[in-house]
Amino acid sequence: MAPDPWLAAYDSAHGLAQEIAEKIHERNRCLRNGENPVKVNVTVRSLTQNLHGKIEHLKEALLRSVSMRQITQLEGDRRQNMVDDLVTKEKQLQMLFKNDGAEPDVVRSSLMSGGRPSRHNPWVLEEPEETRGLGFGEIQQHQRRIIAEQDAGLEALSSILTRQKLMGQDIGNELEEQNEIIDDLANLVENTDGKVRRQTRNVKLVDKKSGSCAMLLVIVLLLIAIVVVAVWPTK
Structure with missing residues (x-):
């Protein structure tokens, strides 16, 4: 069964956000250890720009799918919520990157959670039962x-x-x-x-x-x- 391209792109953006969170955590560790974080900072900025581009692509693809009625309005609303939560995560990453080493536990635990949407992850929604496992x-x-x-x-x-x-x-x-x-x-x-x-x-x-x-x-x-x-x- 061929995967949904939009969901695959979402997974890619989701994984990229996790990678950025890990890099920020690594940058903060370097700061605490007195090491030079310049290289890690450059990587974080590059990954952040890439994440922003992926989010914009998800928005455009979702709008096109809804306008062409390739997905139902209910599914469109569900995916819009997923995009909105991803945008929130992007803002949280930017806040963490600007904090220069401060990582609030709540934000960090949310950012470091991995995988597809699950009921334990507050910023993503679980896939509906009727479409779970379908190609x-x-x-x-x-x-x-x-x-x-x-x-x-x-x-x-x-x-x-x-x-x-x-x-x-x-x-x-x-x-x-x-x-x-x-x-x-x-x-x-x-x-x-x-x-x-x-x-x-x-x-x-x-x-x-x-x-x-x-x-x-x-x-x-x-x-x-x-x-x-x-x-x-x-x-």
Whole structure:
């Protein structure tokens, strides 16, 4: 199984940091013994520059892997933490180198711890259980499967949101149609009410005219009766 190039580069930087810590320890021993540490100092400066270059390379490679989705976001975050801790270690080494012989026990024990990430090393993270022992190709396949599952979940969520949007549009259209029907009913009721009022006025008018005609007919009949009685010959 081919190793992951990024992890291999990290191991190289990690080992270089340990070598720098050992050289600083050797420089400090020379100072305590009264020996000349110039040669060791030159070596430490050269190794420190090399370590800085390796860290920058790790940062660029990690950024490229995340942007091209060669690794999952979770794995990217894990490796970013590893790089951050390596940067912290680089700063600790610089502090030790400038202290001219002073080596705090806590810092020194952290710097002198070796190997790959372990739970006893506070500045590196342990590899996840699901990728432990897998080769580079298998890790890529595992990462592609995780990305596919995430994409499937996003597609399902997108489908749900699309259906909800369509349902909202249908409800909006139905409400608009109901409002139009209510408006039509209101107009119909208003028109009907107007017609009823007009018919009521007509009925009242006809009723008044009918009463007047009946009274006129009675008067006419009375006049005729009077005339008939007046002109009818008496025996």
